[in-house]
Amino acid sequence: VFYQDKSYLWISEKWLGQSPLIEQEIRTEWERRVKPMCKRPTELIIKIVPTGAQCVIHAVNLLHEKIPDFVSIWNMDYDIPTMMNELDEYGYDKAEIMSAPTVPQKYRSYKYIKGKGVKVKAGKEQPVHPADQWHKPIFPAGWFPVDSMGVYRTIRLASGMEPDYTLDGVLERNLGMHKLKMEGTEHMDGKRWHDHMQEHEKAVYCAYASWDGI
Numbered sequence: 001v002f003y004q005d006k007s008y009l010w011i012s013e014k015w016l017g018q019s020p021l022i023e024q025e026i027r028t029e030w031e032r033r034v035k036p037m038c039k040r041p042t043e044l045i046i047k048i049v050p051t052g053a054q055c056v057i058h059a060v061n062l063l064h065e066k067i068p069d070f071v072s073i074w075n076m077d078y079d080i081p082t083m084m085n086e087l088d089e090y091g092y093d094k095a096e097i098m099s100a101p102t103v104p105q106k107y108r109s110y111k112y113i114k115g116k117g118v119k120v121k122a123g124k125e126q127p128v129h130p131a132d133q134w135h136k137p138i139f140p141a142g143w144f145p146v147d148s149m150g151v152y153r154t155i156r157l158a159s160g161m162e163p164d165y166t167l168d169g170v171l172e173r174n175l176g177m178h179k180l181k182m183e184g185t186e187h188m189d190g191k192r193w194h195d196h197m198q199e200h201e202k203a204v205y206c207a208y209a210s211w212d213g214i
Contacts, residue, residue, distance in 0.1 A: 001059050002214045003068065005040060005042050006042070007045065007213055008045045008059070008062060009044065009206060010047050010048075010054070010055040010059060011046065011048050012048075012052045012054070012055055013048050013051075016202055016206075022048075022203065023048065025203040026206045027044065028203070029206070029207040033180055033207050033211075034180065034211045037211065046206075051090060052086040052089075053087050053090040053092055056083045056086050056087055056097070057092070060098060064100050064142070066143075069144070071145045071146065073145055073148060074212075075130070076135050076137075076146075076147035077114065077130070077133070077147070080135070080145065081112065084112065095108045097110075098137075098141065099139055109140065110137070110138070110139045111137075112135070112137050114135055115132075129153075131153035135147060152165070152170060179208070179211065180204075180208040182197070182204050185197070
């Protein structure tokens with residue numbers, strides 16, 4: 001979560017492993033790779049928690065505390081289901097976690113409405129581009145998640161489709177910036193890159209996650 005010049009990073013100890021130096025390694029990689037790209041002073045706040053589900057709970061609790069109007073997520077249909085799967089795996093009630101603590105028990109709820117992936121035009125089915133699908137997580141809280149990819153596409157409809165709607169591509173075209181890279185992994189892309197980084201370069205991958213939020 002990035003909020004008011006603070007990058008909050010919760011990390012699962014189950015994934016990270018136990019090393020007395022790992023937090024310093026993450027900070028070192030962040031200072032080296034992320035800090036120079038920040039346009040204004042930014043603080044990194046790290047908290048190592050037992051599981052991925054606890055990462056989700058801490059992040060959501062922070063949002064319940066800060067109550068921003070909107071929470072911007074690029075390509076929400078990956079992040080939100082992944083977060084909810086973590087809660088399911090450890091037996092947490094999604095309605096309890098996602099609903100604001102001030103909401104009475106009987107009104108707490110959670111529903112995820114996936115945007116339509118197919119439309120019918122002239123009697124024929126046509127795929128709907130992911131940037132044109134509006135996914136709706138519905139729960140009673142003072143903040144609401146918004147898919148920034150969909151917002152970006154919608155306010156530029158008059159310009160037509162862009163070459164892609166990846167965060168990396170949009171950053172490059174508009175700001176001359178890009179997602180965090182790592183030397184020696186240029187030949188990898190997609191799942192192969194993520195698998196490699198999550199297994200062999202955990203400190204750098206944590207810095208990557210922080211920069212994604214920023």
